[in-house]
């Protein structure tokens with residue numbers, strides 16, 4: 001909710017929210033918890049879809065859903081296109097949410113559970129050296145972690161029951177016990193790994209928009225075992241989570257960081 005002064009009066013308008021998933025199945029799982037497509041504000045309030053370069057927005061009330069692609073680079077490019085288009089239309093987003101399925105670190109994040117990021121961290125952005133991995137920040141560049149607004153993380157953790165911790169972004173899905181152990185050692189607060197959160201967060205940060213990441217666990221992080229995937233259960237958990245957290249997102253005041 002945004003409070004504005006208009007003609008001497010205080011008015012409120014809902015914050016516009018962009019939810020970026022990787023693939024259409026995740027986007028549709030989020031949509032399953034929302035009102036029918038459409039809603040305002042929109043250039044054409046009856047138009048439930050808006051085509052942008054490379055991506056299509058699906059509008060559901062205050063939430064616009066975007067299947068932004070797999071991996072941090074495509075997710076960043078797609079979210080950046082949506083943020084720029086909204087800003088140019090004069091209806092900027094007030095919050096970006098990265099949502100989808102993820103690998104969970106046992107025992108904190110079992111398959112079918114939900115996790116919430118209080119830190120969104122790029123786990124493999126840096127340089128390998130004979131003394132180990134150096135994050136890009138130690139090479140003198142950029143950032144490797146974005147932090148969602150604490151008030152929002154606390155409220156969403158309370159309504160969903162999801163634990164809050166670090167959600168890692170990787171460009172390569174972990175497939176061995178050794179890599180899982182190395183990630184765990186480097187990031188003791190890690191609950192899950194996925195492939196888009198950091199890219200979404202970089203795009204949001206470039207526009208000065210806060211970011212959130214919420215993930216439903218489809219598989220354990222560890223030795224590759226496609227038989228252990230439970231994508232249906234994770235998508236169902238995502239729908240259930242958005243049923244609970246959407247009212248919190250819609251009433252969130254961006255000044256409460």
Ligand SMILES: O=C(O)c1cccc(C(=O)CC[C@H]2O[C@@H](n3cnc4c(=O)[nH]cnc43)[C@H](O)[C@@H]2O)c1
Nearest residue numbers: 022070101102103173174193194195196218221224
């Ligand atoms: O082929 C494999 O062994 C394999 C294992 C896990 C995930 C994949 C994917 O291609 C899914 C990538 C997609 O889903 C998210 N995701 C889900 N689980 C994980 C994971 O364990 N590690 C990283 N990403 C995961 C991710 O955000 C992508 O959108 C293949």
